[in-house]
Amino acid sequence: LISRKRKVEDTVIDLGTVQIGDGIPKIVAGPCSVESEEQVFQVAEVMARQGVKMIRGGAFKPRTSPYDFQGLGLEGLQILRRVADHFGLKVISEIMNPADVEMATRYVDVIQVGARNMQNFDLLRAVGSVSTPVLLKRGLAATMEEFLFAAEYIVASGNDQVVLCERGIRTYEKWTRNTLDISAVPLIKQESHLPVMVDVTHSAGRKDLLLPLAKAAFAAGADAVMVETHPNPIVALSDSRQQIDLPTFEQFMTQLRESRFLPELL
Ligand code: PEP
Numbered sequence: 418l419i420s421r422k423r424k425v426e427d428t429v430i431d432l433g434t435v436q437i438g439d440g441i442p443k444i445v446a447g448p449c450s451v452e453s454e455e456q457v458f459q460v461a462e463v464m465a466r467q468g469v470k471m472i473r474g475g476a477f478k479p480r481t482s483p484y485d486f487q488g489l490g491l492e493g494l495q496i497l498r499r500v501a502d503h504f505g506l507k508v509i510s511e512i513m514n515p516a517d518v519e520m521a522t523r524y525v526d527v528i529q530v531g532a533r534n535m536q537n538f539d540l541l542r543a544v545g546s547v548s549t550p551v552l553l554k555r556g557l558a559a560t561m562e563e564f565l566f567a568a569e570y571i572v573a574s575g576n577d578q579v580v581l582c583e584r585g586i587r588t589y590e591k592w593t594r595n596t597l598d599i600s601a602v603p604l605i606k607q608e609s610h611l612p613v614m615v616d617v618t619h620s621a622g623r624k625d626l627l628l629p630l631a632k633a634a635f636a637a638g639a640d641a642v643m644v645e646t647h648p649n650p651i652v653a654l655s656d657s658r659q660q661i662d663l664p665t666f667e668q669f670m671t672q673l674r675e676s677r678f679l680p681e682l683l
């Protein structure tokens with residue numbers, strides 16, 4: 418169902434005030450985790466000024482250690498919704514439990530399925546049974562075929578509003594947290610009609626590569642780039658080393674506009 422052979426035209430995800438896959442490159446930004454209303458507000462204020470229309474933030478966090486911050490859960494989704502509505506933004510947030518999918522549709526505009534859950538088939542079927550668009554992240558060690566079949570599960574369950582997100586894969590290279598598989602972008606575009614996003618933050622795991630990786634993503638044909646930003650990354654409750662502060666985020670946006678990878682601010 419997701420194959421180009423079945424449908425030649427690109428799928429466009431229409432969120433009302435913003436589209437993914439309409440040929441205009443988009444940025445998704447926001448903190449790794451939702452920590453407080455004030456934190457999300459600070460981020461959203463800068464995003465709105467920069468013309469970014471989609472905010473991300475984790476409320477249910479898939480943490481490696483059970484002793485790390487696990488997210489605010491429902492309260493986090495409520496914070497995101499309130500702040501996003503205040504600034505006219507759309508909300509993208511991860512859901513891990515199939516039982517939470519129905520509830521999440523009341524708060525988010527796009528449900529994220531995280532890398533660690535790419536082959537959680539019950540979750541794929543659950544997000545496939547609602548009409549809310551889904552952002553499916555590539556598994557840490559998933560082949561292209563596994564990635565595309567995971568998307569197929571969602572569409573086969575009834576939801577054809579799926580965005581595929583390359584977020585780096587595990588390799589022997591240690592200088593980055595993951596290795597951004599840039600080939601995934603043109604490969605997905607050839608194989609499928611679904612839109613493609615590149616998460617440069619989790620790919621790199623370091624701040625100094627975000628701009629070149631974002632340029633590479635757009636040059637390769639990505640419809641959107643995701644980047645994590647936090648008002649005060651040093652004290653962030655997750656991914657503190659890889660989130661950029663708000664002035665750096667504004668520079669990132671300016672540089673993408675100046676190099677014509679993003680349209681001018683209207
Ligand atoms: C995230 O985007 O918040 C996240 C946890 O990313 P990933 O699932 O790609 O590791």
Ligand code: MN
Nearest residue numbers: 449645655656
């Ligand atoms: Mn993160």
